[in-house]
Amino acid sequence: MRQTRRVETVPRRANQVATLRALRAAAPARLTQLHRDTGLSRPTVEAAVGELLDAGWAVQIDPDPEVASPGRPARRYVFNARAGYALGVDLAPHRVLARLTDLDGVTVGEFQAAVDPSDDRATVLSALRYAARRCLAQAGVPDTALCAVGVASPGVVGRDGTVLFSVLPGWAGQNLAEELSGDFPCPVLVENDSNLAAVAEHWRGSIKGSDDALAVLSGLRTGAGLILGGRLHRGNAGAAGETGALPQLGWARAQDRILAFPGLPADVPQADRAERVFAMARAGDEAALSAIDAYTADLAEGIAAIVLTVDPEVVVLCGGFWSSADLLLEPLRAHLEPLCLVVPRLVVSSLGDTSATLGAVRIALGRLEQVLYDADLPLPVPPVRR
Amino acid sequence: MRQTRRVETVPRRANQVATLRALRAAAPARLTQLHRDTGLSRPTVEAAVGELLDAGWAVQIDPDPEVASPGRPARRYVFNARAGYALGVDLAPHRVLARLTDLDGVTVGEFQAAVDPSDDRATVLSALRYAARRCLAQAGVPDTALCAVGVASPGVVGRDGTVLFSVLPGWAGQNLAEELSGDFPCPVLVENDSNLAAVAEHWRGSIKGSDDALAVLSGLRTGAGLILGGRLHRGNAGAAGETGALPQLGWARAQDRILAFPGLPADVPQADRAERVFAMARAGDEAALSAIDAYTADLAEGIAAIVLTVDPEVVVLCGGFWSSADLLLEPLRAHLEPLCLVVPRLVVSSLGDTSATLGAVRIALGRLEQVLYDADLPLPVPPVRR
Incomplete structure (x- = not known):
């Protein structure tokens, strides 16, 4: 449904906003394109670009040498990404x-x-x-x-x-x-x-373009972030995604399956333990593989509760254990299958553990x-x- | 953030839509009010109202006898709610x-x-x-x-x-x-x-005006519906709110706490059993009260998983057990307290069990x-x- 409203006057600031948005989307743009993209008249766009140049939010760049145009080459503008x-x-x-x-x-x-x-x-x-x-x-x-x-x-x-x-x-x-x-x-x-x-994965990571998605932070802490309707879902008090706090689900104990793995000498520092378990698993150690399986079983319980509640299109695995996602993905999928009515796509962060x-x-x-x-x-x- | 756009032409159909919306919101409205509410010119509104009258979507009603106005009383219009x-x-x-x-x-x-x-x-x-x-x-x-x-x-x-x-x-x-x-x-x-x-409770029930809310169907079946961002959240495959399918939570067994209550003769038909248990509890029967407490404990597990996941502002209890909500609300709140980080408002349906x-x-x-x-x-x- 749409609302139709007559906008009688477009003040100068609104023209700047429209021009700025078009400029950031186009990167770089000529006046002709900004005129077309904003729907503003050419003199209006030219004035707005002038104001943005003066303020320092836009800069003029060299004409595109690839584009042969008769007469004077058209000036091109970009948003000044180094304005801050x-x-x-x-x-x-x-x-x-x-x-x-x-x-x-x-x-x-x-x-x-x-x-x-x-x-x-x-x-x-x-x-x-x-x-x-x-x-x-x-x-x-x-x-x-x-x-x-x-x-x-x-x-x-x-x-x-x-x-x-x-x-x-x-x-x-x-x-x-x-x-x-x-x-x-x-x-x-x-x-x-x-x-x-979740915000970063939706912005430029593995769930870009997905409007309903779950990001699971898998590492020394386990957490969840939700993108619903294309936006971060914070919840009423900012407490959304805290499913792991429920003791009936496995998140409270999940990390200990790996950190407290008995096959590892007690003097290995906590910061190195997970990597050591993952390395042992990669070398084929059965006990390490079992520990990882138990971890993903716990992880699956919390993920299933979230998936059953909001039914996202995709789940992205990020956080500290990201670099061992190759070991986690298949057992996690296997544990999710019997718990979920609809198993969403399961992907790994493309942002490393910096999401x-x-x-x-x-x-x-x-x-x-x-x-x-x-x-x-x-x-x-x-x-x-x- | 808003977008400013010059709307050059407003076609006839768009004027009808704007006028219809204003008419339904005002109920009844005079031309002056429709002119003001739509931002359309008076002749344009008058033409749109004429078209809606002709089509049968609007009807003219008697002038308001309460409003004394000089000269001819202003005509009033309403949306024709009996057009279908x-x-x-x-x-x-x-x-x-x-x-x-x-x-x-x-x-x-x-x-x-x-x-x-x-x-x-x-x-x-x-x-x-x-x-x-x-x-x-x-x-x-x-x-x-x-x-x-x-x-x-x-x-x-x-x-x-x-x-x-x-x-x-x-x-x-x-x-x-x-x-x-x-x-x-x-x-x-x-x-x-x-x-x-959930849709009905948000439309004209107990969660009207709440943009993030959970409706729990409590009765012979237990279910959940979510309003997020002011709209029904269906999920990607329509499978949102199915949290109760997780065996780790209590919803699968919840109803049986009441329906299979051992204090009730086995020959009481299933349709009457819940009412009988609630009646015994009202009369002070300790075993019946315990059964209700166990029911709300199970119910709380699933509700807590949803509350921790999406952090709604309010939870509304509806469904078949609605008429006994007075017996359910306090034990339910008591069981939610230790499970939730933020306990949302808990209310009872104002729509009976017809939501x-x-x-x-x-x-x-x-x-x-x-x-x-x-x-x-x-x-x-x-x-x-x-």
């Missing part, structure tokens, strides 16, 4: 990973700081600040050039950035966004890590777009010009 | 319930035919046809006046009306919609009964609206004029 930067940080159990991208989401820097699952909150926050700072410094980008910072955190995150529940001691009840607000001269957004993995980090970048970019595309707000100053 | 009818039929375990409504969803007839859970498919279909025919006959409405028929069926229903899975023997693999297409001179739509209960029937009416009306509100299709002939 986005920073995404993921608080994983054994590492804090920061990634810096331009406004097209192209990575310009990355930095990783080691942590331990037993580290206290203050230590994890110091790692976060350190990874973020080093990432910026190595790329030569000042923090004033950031449009926003996104943080992927374990636990349920409320709308205002307060962590409502967390497996990490000391995290619940703290407003992480507020706590970090003094560290960066831009908005800081916090979201659950599994939710952000939560990339999802954090995405919400930072989303924050900029909120302002950039709101015709009721003035055209913002690009972060690099601040 | 919608029929909804629910295939419940012990009865087939048919409800006939006008196009505003106001009930004009109802008929119930008894069935038994052990009845074969042919018997249930004969009851469906009988209930539908008697409902029409008693109301004096010919079947040609129907815009569509909606059927609430147990089981997973595919997009084309094929029942994919069902607890009822002989139902899976059959296309119910196709099978009934020869019985009515209008489209027949089939949807899962729990899904339709699936009303949901079937709603999808029949939805089918008409698809045609009525599509500006690319010609204005349909009202069913009563066919």
